[in-house]
Amino acid sequence: MENRLKKVIIYGGGVIGGLASLCLERNGFSVCHIASKIKKDQDRTFALSPGSVNWIKSCGFSKEFFETLYPIEKIEILREDAKTTFTADSVFKDALAYMVSEKKLMKEIVSKIQSKQIKTYIEPKKLKIKNSNDHVSIELDNENLSATVLMACDGANSKIKEYLNIKKKVKNFNQSAFVFNFEVSKNILRNAKQYFLKDSILALLPISTNIFSVVWSCDQHFFEKIKDKDDKNFIIELEKIVNKDFGKILNLSKRNSFPLSMVLNDKFFDQRIVLMGNAAHAIHPLAGQGLNLGIRDIIDFEKCYKSNSYEDIGLEGFLRRFERSRRIDTFEFSTLTNGLQWAFSSKSKFINKALVKGIKFLETKDNIKNFLIKKAIS
Numbered sequence: 001m002e003n004r005l006k007k008v009i010i011y012g013g014g015v016i017g018g019l020a021s022l023c024l025e026r027n028g029f030s031v032c033h034i035a036s037k038i039k040k041d042q043d044r045t046f047a048l049s050p051g052s053v054n055w056i057k058s059c060g061f062s063k064e065f066f067e068t069l070y071p072i073e074k075i076e077i078l079r080e081d082a083k084t085t086f087t088a089d090s091v092f093k094d095a096l097a098y099m100v101s102e103k104k105l106m107k108e109i110v111s112k113i114q115s116k117q118i119k120t121y122i123e124p125k126k127l128k129i130k131n132s133n134d135h136v137s138i139e140l141d142n143e144n145l146s147a148t149v150l151m152a153c154d155g156a157n158s159k160i161k162e163y164l165n166i167k168k169k170v171k172n173f174n175q176s177a178f179v180f181n182f183e184v185s186k187n188i189l190r191n192a193k194q195y196f197l198k199d200s201i202l203a204l205l206p207i208s209t210n211i212f213s214v215v216w217s218c219d220q221h222f223f224e225k226i227k228d229k230d231d232k233n234f235i236i237e238l239e240k241i242v243n244k245d246f247g248k249i250l251n252l253s254k255r256n257s258f259p260l261s262m263v264l265n266d267k268f269f270d271q272r273i274v275l276m277g278n279a280a281h282a283i284h285p286l287a288g289q290g291l292n293l294g295i296r297d298i299i300d301f302e303k304c305y306k307s308n309s310y311e312d313i314g315l316e317g318f319l320r321r322f323e324r325s326r327r328i329d330t331f332e333f334s335t336l337t338n339g340l341q342w343a344f345s346s347k348s349k350f351i352n353k354a355l356v357k358g359i360k361f362l363e364t365k366d367n368i369k370n371f372l373i374k375k376a377i378s
Contacts, residue, residue, distance in 0.1 A: 005148050005311055005312050005313075005314075006028060006029050006030055006148070007029065007030045007031075007032070007146070007147040007148060008024050008029050008030070008031055008032070008147050008148065008149050008150075008151060008313075009031075009032045009034065009136070009138060009145055009147045009149070009150045009151065010024070010031060010032070010033045010034065010151045010153060011034045011123075011138070011150060011151065011152050011153060011154050011160055012034075012035065012151075012152065012153030012154035012155065012276075012277075012279070013033075013034075013035025013036050013123070014106075014153065014154075014155065014277075015046070015102070015105060015106065015109065015277075015291060015294070016153040016276055016277035016278075016291075016294040016295070016297070016298065017033065017035060017151075017153035017154070017277075018033075018035075018106070018109035018110065018112075018113060019056070019059065019109065019295065019298055020151055020153055020276060020298050020301075021033040021113055021118050022059050022109070022112055022113065022116065022118075023059070023298050023301070023302050024151075025116050025117065025118050026059075027302065027305060027306075030117075030119075031116075031117075031118045031119065032118075032119050032121060032145050032147065033113065033118050033119065033120045033121070034120075034121045034122070034123055034124075034138070034140070034145075035120065035121075035122070035123060036122070036123040044101070044102040044179060044256075045099055045100065045101050045102065045181070045205065045207055045213035046099070046100055046101075046102060046105065046291050047072070047097040047098070047099055047205055047288040047291075047292075048069070048097060048098045048099075048100055048291070048292065048295075049097055049289075049292045049376065049377045049378065050093060050094075050095060050096075050097075050098070050377045051292070051296075051377060051378045052291070052292050052295045052296075053066075053069070053098050055295060055298075055299050056295075059112065060112065061108050061112065062108065062111075065104065065105075065108045068100065068101075068104050069098040069099065069100050070098065070099040070100075070190070070206060070207050070208060071088075071094060071095035071097075071098055071099075071190055072088075072095055072096050072097045072098070072099065072190055072191070072192045072205065072206060073087065073088045073089070073094075073095055073096065073189075073190040073191065074086070074087045074088070074096070074190065074191045074192065075096055075191075075192045075193070075194065076191065076192070076193045076194070077194050077196070077359060078193065078194070078195050078196065079195075079196040079344070079355055079356055079359055080352075080356055081356070082355075082356040082357075082359035082360045082363075083359065083363065084359050084360075084362045084363040084369070085363070086369055086372070086373055088373075090366065090369070090370055090373065091370050091373050091374055091377075093373075093377065095190075096192075096373065096376070096377060097192075097205075097288065097377070099205055099206065099207045099213060101207070121140055121145070122140075122141075124138075124139065124140045124141050125141060127159050127160070127163060129150070129160070129163055129273075131150070131270075131271045131272050131273055132271065132272075133271070135147065135148065135272065135314070136148075136149065136150045136271075136272040136273060136314065138150065147314075148272065148312055148313060148314040149272050149273070149274060149313050149314035149319075150272060150273045150274070151273075151274055151276055152273060152274065152275045152276065152279045153276045153277050153279060153294075154279055155277070155278045155279060156263060156278040156279070156282040158275065158278075158279035160273060160275070160279065161265070161275055161279050164270045164273060166265050166266060166267060166270060166275075167265070167266040168263055168264065168265045168266065169262075169263070169264045169265075169266075170261055170262070170263050171261060171262040171263075171338065172259075172261045173260045173261060173262070173284060173341055173345075174219065174220050175217050175218060175219055175220060175223070175259070175260040175341075175345070176217075176218060176220060176223040176227075176257055176258065176259050176260060177215055177216060177217045177218070177257060177258060177260055177285060178214070178215075178216040178218070178223075178227075178255050178256070178257050179213075179214065179215055179216075179255070179256045179257070179258075180214050180216075180252065180253045180254065180255040180256065181207065181211055181212060181213050181214065181252075181253040182211070182212055182214060182235075182238070182249050182250075182251060182252045182253065183210055183211050183212075183249070183250040183251040184210055184211075184212065184242070184246040184247055184248065184249055184250065185210075185246070185247035185248040185249075185250060186210070186245075186246045186247040187209050187210060188206050188209060188210060188212065188246060189206070189209065190206055191206065192204060192205045192206060193242075193245065194286075195241055195242075196344045196355070197241070199218065199219045199221070199222040200216060200217060200218040200219060200222055201216075201217040201286050201341075201344060202214070202215075202216050202217075202238075202241055202242075203215045203216070203217075203285075203286065203288070204242065205288075212246075215285050215286075215288075217260060217284070217285065217286060219345060223257070227257065231252045234252065234255070235249045235252055260284060260285070261282065262282060262283055262284060262334060262337070262338055263281065263282040264281055264330070264334055265280060265281070267323060268280050268319070268322070268323040268326060269316075269319040269320070269322070269323060271316075272314040272319075274301075274319055274322065276294060276297045276298065276301075277291075277293075277294030277297060278290065278294065280294075280297060280326070280330070281293060281330045281334065283333055283334050283337045283338075284337040284338065284340075284341045286337055286340060286341060287333065287336065287337050287340070287376070289333050289337070289376070293329070293330065293333060296326075296329060297326060300322060300325045300326055300329075301322055303325070304318065304321055304322045304325060305318075308321065332375075343355060
């Protein structure tokens with residue numbers, strides 16, 4: 001008879017759900033992984049921190065997968081005539097981040113899950129959950145599953161979080177972001193750039209020697225102005241910013257867009273259900289830390305399990321300990337990204353002058369820059 005205390009349900013078919021399944025399986029749990037059908041048009045690109053990459057290596061991913069990662073060795077931050085540069089070699093690292101396509105990452109995760117004793121299920125058409133003091137169960141289309149804990153990894157619009165009715169704080173940034181790739185005529189090496197402009201933040205992250213992955217966060221009025229432009233005229237808008245640095249834009253991929261907001265929940269768990277990744281916290285993409293925060297959720301969950309004597313990981317005491325372990329990290333990055341977004345979006349001339357001076361000052365302070373780098377790459 002299967003030990004219920006060693007059985008977990010992972011709800012969510014994305015990166016966090018897949019990695020959580022692999023993590024708990026290797027710690028001796030019987031894992032039921034519920035996922036929606038994988039979207040065939042996935043073309044997002046993620047920036048993995050060195051800390052995330054090191055942990056992923058412990059999951060036994062193939063050598064071929066790690067050869068597909070593209071390292072970023074330098075990041076330049078620009079505002080008007082001010083510039084500061086962060087480099088990997090200043091903190092004796094090979095890279096500040098590693099770029100990977102969602103398709104390649106998910107392909108590796110699915111391959112690993114299929115090689116393990118992990119039971120996979122298709123997301124039910126209607127969500128039916130029962131959680132009590134001693135177990136949690138979920139009704140699928142053809143059977144019921146019961147476990148000691150249900151891990152909700154189903155994203156910012158989590159159905160499970162909605163079921164729990166957890167109170168949350170939502171901040172609408174009044175911005176929307178474009179996500180796409182483009183090819184340029186010059187060799188971009190392994191250098192990223194982030195332009196803090198009057199009405200947008202443009203992040204260019206290299207994924208090859210001449211292709212950038214782009215996140216362009218725009219104030220809503222500017223977004224509405226350019227969202228319906230054809231590729232030719234959209235490229236003209238981009239070249240106003242990047243032409244002097246990278247030359248002509250040769251090709252532009254399909255553009256996706258989404259509204260930007262920050263969501264912080266009052267708590268990470270409720271009666272044997274725990275939130276992970278974007279289901280637990282959604283922040284502004286300007287720091288590129290969203291996925292890395294989710295991976296650190298999994299890392300800390302594993303640390304909590306290994307470092308205490310709780311046999312039942314669904315107990316409130318264990319889940320509260322995990323929640324405490326994540327509060328500081330989540331608070332720091334949400335506060336940082338919220339503050340930066342507010343400052344760089346401000347129309348105040350005084351604040352703009354202060355930002356320009358601050359960036360110039362930061363460029364002279366290697367100790368501060370290195371502290372920020374170490375914080376971001378953990």
